[in-house]
Amino acid sequence: MALRNKKTAILLVICQIVFIILFGVFVDYAPDADARHPGNSHDQNGTDHENNSLKMYYPMFQDVHVMIFVGFGFLMTFLRRYGFGAVGLNFLLAAFVIQWSLLVQAFFEVGQHGGGRFEIDVTTMLTSDFACAAVLISFGSLLGKASPIQLITMALIEIVIFTINEHIGVGLFSAVDVGGSMYVHAFGAYYGLAVARVLYKNSHKENPKEESNYHSDLFAMIGTIFLWMYWPSFNSALAPADDQHRAVLNTYLALAACCVVTFAISSLTDAKGHWDMVHIQNATLAGGVAVGTSADMMLHPFGALMVGSVAGMISTLGYKYLTPFMANRLKIHDTCGVHNLHGMPGVMAGVIGAIMAGIASTQEYEYEDIHEVFSLVQPGIGRSAMAQGAYQALALAVTLVFAIVTGALTGLLLRLKIFDQPEGGMIHDDAAWWGTPEDFTVEVVNGNKSAKGLMTEMEDK
Structure with a gap:
């Protein structure tokens, strides 16, 4: 048991040392943060706080940061015996990915421009948080069923694939996705689902430890409320001027409508007309995902x-009918239902984005503004709106293929015994990985003792 846990610690120490060395070689401050830059000289009155990019982006960065560490973390605390794992591993994975994603971005940047250093500023902090979101979405599909060393290894691989896919979509296709619904949500969901399918065990299905209790569901609602409140910042953080304002409004309205409809459908699909807390915790957020790709487009308030x-x-x-079908028939056990919150709404966002791009015109956008939203669309000169729509659809298709294929390959790697996949009483149980207090009692479920019970017996022997 101790050796299994310490393997993760050794991997983390090795990775952190490598990160420090690589940052020293490849990464430096951007001019806005560099004291050596002439424009920042106090002697020459060059420092201009008003024009520094930090002033513009930091408030929204903080919103996104809260979503990553508080929103995602607490959203996953619904499992009654896996609260430490939900919040704690969310914390660890996000801190790990922040560093790794910056390095992977640096490798791409240096490789493209043939030398020099990758310059980081507040906008690269934002893009790193977006990369964190993709990994945490994948984590949600594996919650309680993967060991820490499996999750860290998955993060190392996923960020490389995530960056390649985003480079293809943004760099080669110029496909717009301001809220990351294709590149972050759909990618993270289907990558995680593919890993979950390959790692599937019969013990994952209908495990009583997967249930919640009153207090764990209340903690999960903390995550829901934080995500719901700050999602407009996630979808608009990197958009300029009126595009940003439009993205905030569209996301704000989509979330409000989504919440109302979720409560209605949840009640209508229950025999007693009760609301299901799983629906309220998750489906109320789907509007933020579904509007993400088109958030800065002229969707109009009624469209949002x-x-x-x-x-x-x-x-x-999806939560009511599709999740059980996937587990029972397809052997895809999706602990957090990321397919319903991130997968299907992410695909929906990509389709809406392609339609909105295809019908874009100078009647809806001023000439300069249409070029601002779709960088290659210039009526009579550059790419047509219909062509832009086709590239949007292509970016979605490539994202899904990349996510599913590479996720399945990653799952095959993580099946190796060296990665210590949880089994039996260790599944959905904090005691396998955490020091737990006395009130974290031993349970026997389907003949399997909890991880704490198994460890206690081993210590007694």
Whole structure:
């Protein structure tokens, strides 16, 4: 038991040392943060706080940061015996990915421009948090069923694939996805689901430890509320000027409609008309995902309400009917239901983005503004709106293929015994990995003792 846990610690120490060395070689401050930059000289009155990029982006960065560490972390605390793992491993993975994603970005940047250093500033902090979101979404599908060393290894691989896919979509196709619904949500969901399918065990299905209790569901609602409140920042953080304002409004309205429809569908699909806390914790957020790709486009307020309403309905029905079908028939056990919150709404967002790009015109956008939203669309000169729509659809298709294929290959690697996949009483149980207090009692479920019970017996022997 002790050796299994210490393998993770050794891997983390090795990775952190390597990160420090690579940052020393490849990474430096961007001009806005560099005291050596002439424009920042106090002697020449060059420092201009008003024009520093930190002033513009940091408030929204903090919103996104709260989503990553508080929102995602607490959303996953619904498992009654895996609260430490939900919040704690969320914390660890995000801190790990922040560093690794910056390095992977640096490798791409240096490789493309043939030397020099990768310069980091507040905008690269934002893109690193977006990369964290992709990994944490994948983590949600594996919650309680993967060991820490499996999760760290998955993060190392996933960030490389994530960056390649984003480079293809943004760099080669110029496909717009301001809220990351394709590149972050859909990718993270289907990558994680593919890993979950390959790692599937019969003990994952209908495990009583997967249940919640009253207090764990309340903690999970903390994550829901934080995510719901700050999602407009996630979808708009990197958009400029009126595009950013539009993205905030569209996300705000989509989330509101999604919440209302989720409550309605949840009640209508229950024999007693009760609300299901799983639906309320998760499906209420689907509108933020579904509007992400088109958030900065001229969707119009009524369009945002429609997108949020449909997303809420699809996500709630997914939790009610599709999740059990996937577990029973397809052997895809999705602990957090990321397919319903991130997968299907992410695909929906990509389709809406392709449609909105295809019908974009100078009647809806000023000439300069259409070029601002779609960088290659310039009527009479550059790419046509219809062509942009086709590239948007292509980016979605490539993202899904990349996620599923590479996720399955990653799952095959993680099946190796060296990665210590949890079995029996260790599944959905904090005691396998954490020091737990006395009130964390031993349970016997289907003949399997909890991890704490197994460890106690080993210590007694």
